[in-house]
Amino acid sequence: MAKQKKAPRPKAETPKGFRDYFGAEVTERSEMLQKIAGVYHRYGFDALESSAVETVEALGKFLPDVDRPNEGVFAWQEADEDGKGDWMALRYDLTAPLARVYAQHRNDLPTPYRRYAMGPVWRNEKPGPGRFRQFYQCDADTVGAASVAADAEICSMLSDTLETVGIPRGDYLIRVNNRKVLNGVLEAMGLADGAEARDNVLRTIDKFDKVGENGVRELLTKGRLDASGAFIDGVGLSDAQADPVIAFLTSKAADAAGTLANLRAAVGDSVVGLQGIAELETIAELVQAQGYGPDRIEIDPSVVRGLGYYTGPVFEAELTFEIFDEKGRKRQFGSVSGGGRYDDLVKRFTGQEVPATGVSIGVDRLLAALREKGRVQSHAQGPVVVTVMDRDRMADYQAMVAELRNAGIRAEVYLGNPKNFGNQLKYADKRNSPVAIIEGGEEKANGVVQIKDLILGAKIAENATLEEWKERPSQYEVARGDLVAKVREILEGQG
Amino acid sequence: MAKQKKAPRPKAETPKGFRDYFGAEVTERSEMLQKIAGVYHRYGFDALESSAVETVEALGKFLPDVDRPNEGVFAWQEADEDGKGDWMALRYDLTAPLARVYAQHRNDLPTPYRRYAMGPVWRNEKPGPGRFRQFYQCDADTVGAASVAADAEICSMLSDTLETVGIPRGDYLIRVNNRKVLNGVLEAMGLADGAEARDNVLRTIDKFDKVGENGVRELLTKGRLDASGAFIDGVGLSDAQADPVIAFLTSKAADAAGTLANLRAAVGDSVVGLQGIAELETIAELVQAQGYGPDRIEIDPSVVRGLGYYTGPVFEAELTFEIFDEKGRKRQFGSVSGGGRYDDLVKRFTGQEVPATGVSIGVDRLLAALREKGRVQSHAQGPVVVTVMDRDRMADYQAMVAELRNAGIRAEVYLGNPKNFGNQLKYADKRNSPVAIIEGGEEKANGVVQIKDLILGAKIAENATLEEWKERPSQYEVARGDLVAKVREILEGQG
Numbered sequence: 001m002a003k004q005k006k007a008p009r010p011k012a013e014t015p016k017g018f019r020d021y022f023g024a025e026v027t028e029r030s031e032m033l034q035k036i037a038g039v040y041h042r043y044g045f046d047a048l049e050s051s052a053v054e055t056v057e058a059l060g061k062f063l064p065d066v067d068r069p070n071e072g073v074f075a076w077q078e079a080d081e082d083g084k085g086d087w088m089a090l091r092y093d094l095t096a097p098l099a100r101v102y103a104q105h106r107n108d109l110p111t112p113y114r115r116y117a118m119g120p121v122w123r124n125e126k127p128g129p130g131r132f133r134q135f136y137q138c139d140a141d142t143v144g145a146a147s148v149a150a151d152a153e154i155c156s157m158l159s160d161t162l163e164t165v166g167i168p169r170g171d172y173l174i175r176v177n178n179r180k181v182l183n184g185v186l187e188a189m190g191l192a193d194g195a196e197a198r199d200n201v202l203r204t205i206d207k208f209d210k211v212g213e214n215g216v217r218e219l220l221t222k223g224r225l226d227a228s229g230a231f232i233d234g235v236g237l238s239d240a241q242a243d244p245v246i247a248f249l250t251s252k253a254a255d256a257a258g259t260l261a262n263l264r265a266a267v268g269d270s271v272v273g274l275q276g277i278a279e280l281e282t283i284a285e286l287v288q289a290q291g292y293g294p295d296r297i298e299i300d301p302s303v304v305r306g307l308g309y310y311t312g313p314v315f316e317a318e319l320t321f322e323i324f325d326e327k328g329r330k331r332q333f334g335s336v337s338g339g340g341r342y343d344d345l346v347k348r349f350t351g352q353e354v355p356a357t358g359v360s361i362g363v364d365r366l367l368a369a370l371r372e373k374g375r376v377q378s379h380a381q382g383p384v385v386v387t388v389m390d391r392d393r394m395a396d397y398q399a400m401v402a403e404l405r406n407a408g409i410r411a412e413v414y415l416g417n418p419k420n421f422g423n424q425l426k427y428a429d430k431r432n433s434p435v436a437i438i439e440g441g442e443e444k445a446n447g448v449v450q451i452k453d454l455i456l457g458a459k460i461a462e463n464a465t466l467e468e469w470k471e472r473p474s475q476y477e478v479a480r481g482d483l484v485a486k487v488r489e490i491l492e493g494q495g
Numbered sequence: 496m497a498k499q500k501k502a503p504r505p506k507a508e509t510p511k512g513f514r515d516y517f518g519a520e521v522t523e524r525s526e527m528l529q530k531i532a533g534v535y536h537r538y539g540f541d542a543l544e545s546s547a548v549e550t551v552e553a554l555g556k557f558l559p560d561v562d563r564p565n566e567g568v569f570a571w572q573e574a575d576e577d578g579k580g581d582w583m584a585l586r587y588d589l590t591a592p593l594a595r596v597y598a599q600h601r602n603d604l605p606t607p608y609r610r611y612a613m614g615p616v617w618r619n620e621k622p623g624p625g626r627f628r629q630f631y632q633c634d635a636d637t638v639g640a641a642s643v644a645a646d647a648e649i650c651s652m653l654s655d656t657l658e659t660v661g662i663p664r665g666d667y668l669i670r671v672n673n674r675k676v677l678n679g680v681l682e683a684m685g686l687a688d689g690a691e692a693r694d695n696v697l698r699t700i701d702k703f704d705k706v707g708e709n710g711v712r713e714l715l716t717k718g719r720l721d722a723s724g725a726f727i728d729g730v731g732l733s734d735a736q737a738d739p740v741i742a743f744l745t746s747k748a749a750d751a752a753g754t755l756a757n758l759r760a761a762v763g764d765s766v767v768g769l770q771g772i773a774e775l776e777t778i779a780e781l782v783q784a785q786g787y788g789p790d791r792i793e794i795d796p797s798v799v800r801g802l803g804y805y806t807g808p809v810f811e812a813e814l815t816f817e818i819f820d821e822k823g824r825k826r827q828f829g830s831v832s833g834g835g836r837y838d839d840l841v842k843r844f845t846g847q848e849v850p851a852t853g854v855s856i857g858v859d860r861l862l863a864a865l866r867e868k869g870r871v872q873s874h875a876q877g878p879v880v881v882t883v884m885d886r887d888r889m890a891d892y893q894a895m896v897a898e899l900r901n902a903g904i905r906a907e908v909y910l911g912n913p914k915n916f917g918n919q920l921k922y923a924d925k926r927n928s929p930v931a932i933i934e935g936g937e938e939k940a941n942g943v944v945q946i947k948d949l950i951l952g953a954k955i956a957e958n959a960t961l962e963e964w965k966e967r968p969s970q971y972e973v974a975r976g977d978l979v980a981k982v983r984e985i986l987e988g989q990g
Contacts (some may be wrong), residue, residue: 048517054510149893149908169892286890290893
């Protein structure tokens with residue numbers, strides 16, 4: 001005990017890069033995720049919740065030449081009898097656990113297996129502004145379906161999801177591209193086998209979003225002076241060699257037929273390229289058959305995010321409405337979700353190739369978009385606060401909150417030291433309370449209660465003239481028996 | 496690449512003591528937690544979601560004399576520049592993070608601060624049957640309220656919670672005791688200052704649930720032969736000294752007044768004891784004023800769980816309906832929730848004593864109870880499966896599922912290889928599908944679809960005679976335009 005007293009007090013601090021979420025921050029996210037789960041469920045996807053902890057072996061992030069696992073994950077060694085147990089880690093995404101789960105349970109799971117998962121993931125990375133080391137992901141994947149009908153389904157589901165959470169039609173666009181078409185372009189350029197040249201081209205394409213057509217052309221050929229004045233070496237292709245890549249990236253036409261024709265020109269007679277184009281055509285047909293026109297889902301070869309990672313179709317959901325950035329400039333809200341086909345998910349474990357396709361929603365970004373659009377049904381409103389005028393009559397006040405709650409109204413009795421009434425009103429203010437209830441000895445004797453409309457009171461205090469103040473009282477005296485009815489009336493008026 | 500081929504394949508295994516949750520296991524828990532959150536919200540409690548990771552310093556589980564943190568938590572050392580960073584750990588409950596959050600944000604939080612939290616916690620303990628190293632907790636606490644009105648409120652909230660999730664009134668009981676009364680008993684016995692004797696008595700009382708009145712009397716005095724034949728040393732009190740403890744534990748009378756009178760006799764003139772009794776009396780009055788009678792919340796000094804840990808009122812929610820245990824014997828379902836007052840939550844951080852009271856619900860146990868009572872609205876039903884008879888007409892099948900989904904019906908198209916139709920029906924079976932849709936070339940030409948009622952089909956296959964089979968067809972041919980209406984009719988008939 002004496003020892004403890006000497007020890008310095010621990011610091012009350014969130015670990016670096018982590019944060020706490022309060023009240024509406026929690027409930028708004030949870031409500032959004034519930035709505036998303038509802039759509040996924042309707043599409044036949046089943047929930048999966050794997051544990052936060054995986055063996056490093058299963059996660060596959062263990063570097064063979066170092067004692068400690070990869071810095072990107074939070075990992076530790078289990079202490080067994082010899083003090084040297086397995087390495088464990090927190091999952092860094094929801095896809096690696098899906099691979100482990102599918103390989104482990106594949107005999108019990110249906111094939112194809114449609115599953116969704118939502119929950120936190122952890123990254124042991126340098127935190128930055130708005131970048132945390134724990135954040136939510138929300139994924140849906142179909143494992144074991146080779147047909148691009150599975151990709152088309154993900155796209156229409158994504159469209160339904162965005163509308164269900166509150167993004168109106170016209171404010172988003174799901175854009176679809178295909179890695180196979182790009183492979184066809186590379187084949188047409190004679191780069192099918194040159195791994196290094198291919199990788200260079202892929203890396204360059206990845207910058208299309210930032211540097212645009214001319215930038216990509218420069219980077220593919222002679223190099224480019226970037227905005228900071230630094231010179232970036234080019235890949236060293238000729239202008240003629242760069243042409244098919246540029247043709248691919250800029251092939252989007254007024255309609256799908258036009259785009260597909262442009263792509264055919266870019267891939268020449270490459271078999272894989274033509275197969276990729278046929279896949280895009282099928283996806284366009286399938287979503288169209290379900291009523292999803294190009295105002296919701298469109299073929300757009302300028303989507304490059306993930307082209308290096310995925311093996312077939314890739315998709316991206318973009319919110320097209322405009323917001324003001326930190327510097328006050330208008331820009332499109334941008335991407336909130338992306339995904340695609342990756343066909344070697346389970347191979348690490350079983351040696352067997354299993355086709356898979358899926359999508360991941362950026363939970364925090366989508367939530368930010370909904371807040372931007374005023375589309376979150378905020379639970380931020382505080383409770384009705386029943387104040388305590390006479391601490392011996394706590395039972396009376398508790399009876400009032402019970403009545404209010406039974407009527408479905410959020411309500412609480414003030415539980416701090418009731419001596420200073422001003423503190424009670426300050427508390428109500430801090431709680432964003434819409435209404436305060438007051439029942440002192442005089443009210444009790446007369447069978448009435450005082451009801452303060454705190455929202456109206458605040459408005460009047462801010463703006464009103466003395467005349468208005470008198471005309472629009474924000475405090476009402478009602479019979480005790482009318483408490484619930486009057487509170488409901490005030491809340492409805494505030495709504 | 497060549498190197499990778501040589502490496503052994505990773506094992507696809509959940510880490511020891513962890514498990515995966517599938518489908519209804521996930522959604523049923525999530526629905527129950529949503530309902531609980533709704534009650535907590537109505538009581539004025541605000542959601543809090545702290546991160547899974549805390550510094551070991553803040554968690555307070557670091558043993559000063561060893562290099563590694565306590566075995567009970569999963570912990571690791573951050574790698575900073577020198578390779579020796581802070582120790583981090585996964586939270587082992589939701590109370591320690593609350594203490595840290597309150598100490599860190601106390602200037603911004605209202606006082607009293609009512610918060611609820613739900614989520615996984617992690618224990619680095621030996622797993623056992625049904626005991627996992629990651630499990631859910633669901634807590635509500637009020638920080639900064641010294642009044643037992645806060646404890647009374649937790650009890651009535653717990654009662655509302657149980658009824659809201661589906662435990663009928665009469666099938667549960669919330670029992671309330673008070674550590675201060677026990678302190679009074681110890682004072683009356685002259686053990687107020689003898690820390691060792693007190694601890695011995697507390698430890699003995701903790702076994703009351705298991706060994707009963709006689710067992711406790713033996714353990715307090717001369718010792719006891721336990722069921723296995725081993726002799727457990729007694730505390731060495733005289734029979735007269737043991738009397739007040741037994742009187743305390745068995746003081747429950749027909750009504751609260753009787754129980755309180757018995758307790759008064761047990762504590763004599765101990766000030767803290769009488770204070771504890773007054774608190775129990777106030778709690779009984781307060782919950783009664785809100786309409787919660789002793790059929791829901793009762794004073795019961797035989798509640799001993801947590802008496803060693805808490806500093807004032809303690810509560811426990813017990814489910815009183817009977818179930819059969821593994822050996823086929825009837826027994827009460829038992830405790831699903833417990834809590835109480837603990838007044839030094841924040842002191843470690845700030846040096847300042849802050850009163851707090853709260854409750855924790857055993858999420859998995861409550862969910863098991865609801866399943867036992869058939870009270871979970873299971874989402875286990877599979878989707879309607881649209882089979883693929885002609886792979887070139889995938890767009891037709893996708894249009895069907897889109898129609899069904901738009902009507903709110905869970906539906907999917909078969910996305911595996913459609914070649915073998917038997918596999919499609921096997922898949923529908925594995926998915927618990929209620930209905931399968933079939934549209935071959937002939938049906939297409941005639942403008943009809945076949946609809947199989949798979950639930951009825953399975954029943955008939957099991958039980959029916961040939962006559963019944965003929966009379967009660969489980970497959971219907973309807974016009975394509977009547978697809979949704981007929982599927983809905985079948986689903987409603989199954990419901």
